[in-house]
Amino acid sequence: MITVKEVLSKKDLKKFVKFPFGIYKNSKSWVPPIISQELQTFDKKKNPIFEDAEARFFLAYKDNVIVGRVAAIINWLEVNDQNQKKMRFGWFDFIDDFEVSKALLEEVESIGRTKDLEYTEGPVGFSNLDKVGVVTEGFEAVAPMVTWYNHPYYVNHYEALGYKVEKSYVENTFPFENVKPIFFAKAQELIKRRYSLTALKFTKTEEVMPYVDKMFDLFNESYASLSSFVKITDIQKKYFKKKFISFVNPEYIKFVVDKNDELVGFAIVMPAFSKALQKANGKLFPFGFKHILNAKKNSKEAIFYLIGILPEYQNKGVHAVIFNEYYETFKEKGIETCYRTPELEDNEAIQKIWKHFDPKIIRRRKTFRKNLN
Helix, strand or coil: CEEEEECCCHHHHHHHHHHHHHHCCCCCCCCCCCHHHHHHHCCCCCCHHHHCEEEEEEEEEECCEEEEEEEEEEEHHHHHHCCCCEEEEEEEEECCCHHHHHHHHHHHHHHHHHCCCCEEEECECCCCCCCECEEEECCCCCCCCCCCCCCCHHHHHHHHCCCEEEEEEEEEEEEHHHCCHHHCHHHHHHHHHHHCCEEECCCCHHHHHHHHHHHHHHHHHHHCCCCCCCCCCHHHHHHHHHHHHHHCCHHHEEEEECCCCCEEEEEEEEECCHHHHHHHCCCCCCCHHHHHHHHHHHCCEEEEEEEEECHHHCCCCHHHHHHHHHHHHHHHHCCCEEEEEEEECCCHHHHHCCHHHCCEEEEEEEEEEEECC
């Protein structure tokens, strides 16, 4: 018999965070999160997302052993401002037992009905900067730290429980040797002159900070047209600034400004931390920090995390300026392989800007939906 219990104590929340360490213990592709950071993500006093969202966490037990987990999430900005009556769920892991996945999703669905929501969708996080999607192809590739990984049997559970595909995402990679300056070097000089643009270079994190709020504003503007986009609030900007920017090498942050020093484009690339996080196994001490710092300084793999262009500058070639900056930085750093985090499969605009690099799809992932009426 399966018993589902809500997580109501710090002790059980830690069990919730640590559960996947067991079912992925022998996986070479799963990348463990830092336990302390996961706990902070779920801390309603520390994560400002809880000002506009709510979440309940559940553990499933079989014979007094934890066999599954799920987070039931409502983003009220999405529900009230966008009229998307969505019941989100994420951090959804379980053993290969349909009774377990069914019991957990029934909790999510019950909350959604109680709140008069129309459908569930997952796995997703609190916002667009969280992890998204269940892996459907590409289980052999090591997952980047900004995505979830799962066993192949997960998809069968979604389908058997009446869930249908809602969104499809792809992850790509290309060797740095595919990046040929002929595709952007001359163009970016012309574009900078035509629109009076300047590419900013950074060597210290404190140099980046004055522009970060503007970056999140631009992020909100450039992605506003996507139906699933939920804007980042001012208080969330402060939180993400502290959480993410310190992780990124300042030279991997590229901003393009106009003649008035107003931001028109940005991109953030991160070193590949996956192997370091596998060595850390969820802990920063005693050696986790060492592995992470080593990856930050010496990784030969780079992950394109975010890229945004002001709407009025889209289709004007600003990405060529950004690519030229990264080409110079990557050449100096000896980068060998580039990866792109999940992008919507039907986002033709984003696919076009990478076409000259001959990227190869290494993983596909999807979110699943079920109507609640």
